[in-house]
Amino acid sequence: MYVSRSIEIIVGLFVAIGFVAMFFLAMQVSNLSGFNKETGYDIKASFENIGSLKVRAPVSIAGVKIGRVTGIDFDSESFEAIVTMSIESKFKQIPSDSSASILTAGLLGEQYIGLEAGGEEDSLVDGSKLELTQSALVLEQIIGQFLFSKDGAE
């Protein structure tokens, strides 16, 4: 069967447009452009309660996003949640006595980890563990405490 040159060119253009669309989805729409797992370093922190923190939640310091939560595990000895965070390697001068707390973005927003810089001269390195942590605020517990303290005052 004879296939004319113009048909082959048009098919080639069609496939090329498909690749361009895929590239657009990968780079402009999804998180592939910010994908630098190789260059980050991991730190850990244990929390008494992580609320509804999810894997891939952002980690920020002073409101600037510096990494992501990469894993959540349960320590069956201390009964605490172990959260693994991957921090981008360009943020490598974070004091080792920094504290981590689980915060909520807005009233209904998702939960994220906020780091508070400490005063230590040493920096966090791969595998280091944050000692000072603050658990997530669980609304039911706060309401419970409020009702309880009201009863006690009477």
Add this chain to the structure above:
Amino acid sequence: MLNYFQSLGASSLSVLERLGRGSIFFANILLSIPSVLIRPRLLFSQMYSVGVLSFSLIVISGLFVGMVLALQGFYTLSDFGAEGMLGVMVAASLVRELGPVVAALLFAGRAGSALTAEIGLMKATEQLSGMEMMAVDPVARIVTPRFLAGLISMPILATIFSAIGIIGGYFIGVGLLGIDEGGYWSQMQAKIDFNMDIINGLIKSVVFGWVVTWIAVFEGYDAIPTSDGVSRATTRTVVHSAFAILALDFILTALMFGDI
């Protein structure tokens, strides 16, 4: 009473028989793929009629679907003051669901019906038996290039549909409704995961491309070789493809996104 059971049994058996014939036919297609790959020109001309000719339909539909999503999403999201999430909503619904599903439905109507009518008419005019007389395998020569062309074109078309839809949503959201441009893209990039969303959408479109072209070429090849038979086969292609796409979409969605 027994007559009802008999008719039920007869229709079930005929469904099973068609399924069996379709599977054998599919196995024949798979066996003849190597003979098409050594003559890729057959594939190129079919890519043109199956894929390229569906291009304008996919682009225009994708643009309008994206624009409607942005309008409707804005209406609901603005109640919660969450207009910034419009980009996420448009992109997630397009990449995960609407891109593969709507593109596949349009593809079944545009290319699938044409495939069935073409092959059915070749059978009715005895071109297929003529090829067999000349010791040319009609499956390898006619059916497999069309099947492969559909299988390759469908993911390309679905990807174009999603990309154009997101751009259409951008025109409406940022251009008309005045959403912040940076928020539209950055929220999208923060929420849409490449492996989770885009690759899964691509897998869906490959599965839909397979099922639509399989149904289309089988219905054409299996059509009763009369004008009435070809017209019925064409109708069945569109109807069965739509059912298969929507049912498979449910199964795939449950498998891919069911556990989150």
